[in-house]
Amino acid sequence: MSKEEYISNIIGEGSFFEGKLKLRGSLRIDGKFEGEQLKVDHLIIGKTGRIKTNILSHNVVIEGIIIGNITASTRVLLLPTARILGDIKTPELIIQNGVILEGKVTISTKLEEPAQDIIFKLYNNS
Numbered sequence: 001m002s003k004e005e006y007i008s009n010i011i012g013e014g015s016f017f018e019g020k021l022k023l024r025g026s027l028r029i030d031g032k033f034e035g036e037q038l039k040v041d042h043l044i045i046g047k048t049g050r051i052k053t054n055i056l057s058h059n060v061v062i063e064g065i066i067i068g069n070i071t072a073s074t075r076v077l078l079l080p081t082a083r084i085l086g087d088i089k090t091p092e093l094i095i096q097n098g099v100i101l102e103g104k105v106t107i108s109t110k111l112e113e114p115a116q117d118i119i120f121k122l123y124n125n126s
Contacts, residue, residue: 013048047081071111
């Protein structure tokens, strides 16, 4: 399967979308998105992508700029051109050299439970 066949929705370079977006499948953003929330199964932010919202997804791959929090149930991949201002919650985070990230990172398979609570429980039970 080629990369183009895998991507089921695209906000192209030069395009602007504003609002609340929920969709199944994959989304690639090479344009600009601003809104209350972006919820999608698989998200790719291209080098020219500019996002200002909170993201809920399974997998997120970032090359562009995000201002907002990211919650990914599987993985977040930050490629060298990624610029993020916001918190990240995910079980797996891959950061390549060159990334700029400012925010709090929580890596846990139990995203609904604060990591602090999990760690204190484990500490007190040992």
